[in-house]
Amino acid sequence: MAKRLTPKRINAIRPDDRTRTYGDGRGGNGLTLAVQPNGVRYWYQRLRFEGRDINVGLGGFPAVSLAAARRAAVENRAKALAGINPQGQQRPKQRPIRRADARRQRIADGTATLADCIDAVILEHVEDGDWKNAAKTEQQWRASLRHVEPLTRREVAGIDATEITAELRALAAKHPTTAAAVLSRLGEAGDYAVDESLRPDNPFRSRAVRRRLKAVRRGKGGHHAAMPYAEVADAIQRARAVEHMAPVKALAFELIVLTACRTREVYGARWSEIGGDVWTIPASRMKAKAEHRVPLSPQALDVLRRARELHPDSELVFPSPRTRTELANGTSDEIAVKAAIKPYTMHGFRTSFRTWAMERTDADHAIMELSLAHKVGGSVERAYARSDMLAKRRELMESWGAYLFRDVARR
Structure with a gap:
């Protein structure tokens, strides 16, 4: 994957016998630096506009800095999405109406398709600067929405909950995370349709759709498929033994099981959150938006020790081997397939722990629920009982690790 340009990298480039080009990496909006044999350097941007590739000149370097060129690239991309030629050329009057003009006309006439609403939402995000990496995020949106391409061609006014469920059912069963992302993005398009008076309600945010897809994702009973707790130890050993999977992923899986935490909480874990034998997860990464302290058993501490040995200089406990960022959502599916965990889900190991605690220990109900970061009691009761029962939860988690x-002798 091409690296992003930096001032240091640009200054290190030396001209040779022919013109060389250096792209600004993935997500760089097509920004490119050209270096001629005579040493002249200039910026240009390659864009797709109305079905054809165009090159837009952005000026010479260093008169136009890297930062300025990037800002111009973002603006040009927004123009192209809006149907405006970034090259500033006047279109001949006999040319067909632009796609953006046609979209605006359909919206005005009340005949807009779902795709029209999606394009309008993406354009708003780009123009408002909502996305840190606009090109990459737009690409992710459009790639995910190809799963429902037949639906996007329909007039948004005529789409109902039954159609939405039918389009997403297969995707939700196989790739639930992707299906959730698609539904969220369609929800924004539906909000736009309501705002533009294209329809009175937003079917993508209806309870009926969410309920039906949740049942598909979790199985007939409506719950995450959970592995029987007696089989969990073998699953850990299978994950350890997988040959064609990065060891850091197997370690992340072990910590998910040992702490009964959610996958995103583990994938986003940072060494700064670990203090001795307590892991403090900030509220910003918790589902309930409240700080959660996790007691670390000896087995969990051993996982952290091995993770530190793998990546001693990383801020993240479990960095992606390729990008050094957080592990992707797809990691859970990879582990589940390679370690033969399917049809059970990663989230289901929380249920495995809860069932074990209920059947094999004398732990109090509140201790089991607090170990899962669940709220216990009503708002008044919680106001008076503010302890998180860390010591008692530690006993339970240590028993779980020992079980x-x-x-099995630890490696």
């Missing part, structure tokens, strides 16, 4: 590794 999982009762017959």
Whole structure:
């Protein structure tokens, strides 16, 4: 993957016998630096406009800095999305009406398609600067929405909950995370349709759609498929033994099981959050938006020790081997397939822990629920009982770790 340009990298480039080009990497909006044999350097941007590739000149370097060129690239991309030629050329009057003009006309006539609403929402995000990396985020949106391409061609006014569920059912069963992202993006398009008076309601945010897709994702009973707790120890050993999977992913899986935390909480774990044998997850990364302290069993501490040995200089406990950023959502599916965990889900291991605690220990109901970061009692009761019962939760988590590794010597 091409690296992003930096001032240091640009200054290190030396001209040779022919013109060389250096792209600004993935997500760089097509920004490119050209270096001629005579040493002249200039910026240009390659864009797709109305079905054809165009090159837009942005000026010479260093008169136009890297930062200025990037800002211009973002603006040009927004223009292209809006149907405006970034090259500033006047279109011949006999040319067909631009796509953006046609979209605006359909919206005005009340005949807009779902695709029209999606294009309008993407344009708003780009123009308002909502996305840190506009090109990459737009690409992710459009790639995910190809799963429902037949639906996007329909007039948005005529789409109902039954159609939405039918389009997303197969995707939700196979790739639930992608299906959730698609539904969220369609929800924004639906909001736009309501705002433009194209329809009175937003079917993509209806309870009926969410309920039906949740049942598909979790199975007939409406719950995440959970592995019987007696089989969890073997699953850990299978994950350890997978040959064609980065060790850091197997370690992340072990910590998910040992702490009964959610996958995103583990994938986003940072060393700055670990203090001795307590892991403090900030409210910003918790589902309930409240700080959560996790007691670390000896087995969990061993996982952290091995993770530190793998990536001693990383801020993240489990960095992606390729990007050094947080592990992607697809990691859970990869682990589940390679470690033969399917049809059970990663989230289901929280249920495995909860069932074990209920059947094999004398732990209080509140201790089990607090270990899962669930709220216990009503708002008044919680106001008076503010302890998170860390010591008692530690006893439970240490028992869980000992149970999982009762017959296995640690590596």
